[in-house]
Amino acid sequence: MPRTAHFPIGPGTLRLIEGDITRDDADAIVNAANAALAGGGGVDGAIHRAAGPRLLAACRDIIAEIDHLPPGQAVITPGFDLPARAVIHTVGPIWYGGSHGEPDTLRSAYAASLARAAEHNLSTVAFPAISTGVYGYPVELAAPLALGVLAEALGTGTVSEIRMYVYSAAAFAAWNEAAVTLFGG
Template structure:
């Protein structure tokens, strides 16, 4: 992966100055805890109304809304899998979240996008494995796409930051 187009940061994703941020959403898209709740609070009540109009989202897929009060122009709501031991297709579903989010960002005209560590909170996906999947999915997408200038992996906690840094520097 072109290291100049990716970076890993420990930050609050709701404050990043990027074109699109990804929300680790639940399938209702109507808010929740963790990063989902933080994004809904920061964006304001208009985000909830926009999400209601989307009528939910399947696991492994994503939807896009305006960012409203956020610095980001768009919020891409990606529904990651709940960890069930790794034998229920979780890796494919997580990979799909990243790919669909990147596709939606490009379709919207975004040049910069920030991802949280999808599924690693209450959905209990192991952080190291989730980071490897995220980095690999982004690598694969960027290898065939020059429409994105930067992909940021925005981690809220030091253990997630470490997992993403390790995965970023792994070689295929």
């Protein structure tokens, strides 16, 4: 049975979920993408597989216009074969020890994703734990930073619900501990 927790924040709700983001029917899911928007491993590959080949075609059209998506920025595409209406693609930072702007870039990746959601009137957004997989960002540092950005958006009504997806029991425990510390339990 997947673990879940929820935290009321201002007029909104933050949900932590151990599970598969590709099955979520949120208005938008966020893809922890690479700069080429080319699919790949982890969450990125799973989203591309679940959305079908039209997602890759849409991503290629974006890349033809912008060359690459810089870390900390975000773009949006339709969800195609996903239950979610839209996919917001963002590139998180690769962890180099924390002294190469990684916290600012991670903060920007979450904020830019939320900005795309607001621009398209998407009120329910599902996020993966950006940069905490192959990009190596330590979960214990990423979780409080990300949760702070997400809480700000919920508190101001930018979105009404955020679903934070994690991939394992250990990741759920780390994110839940950070959320309880920040928001109470």
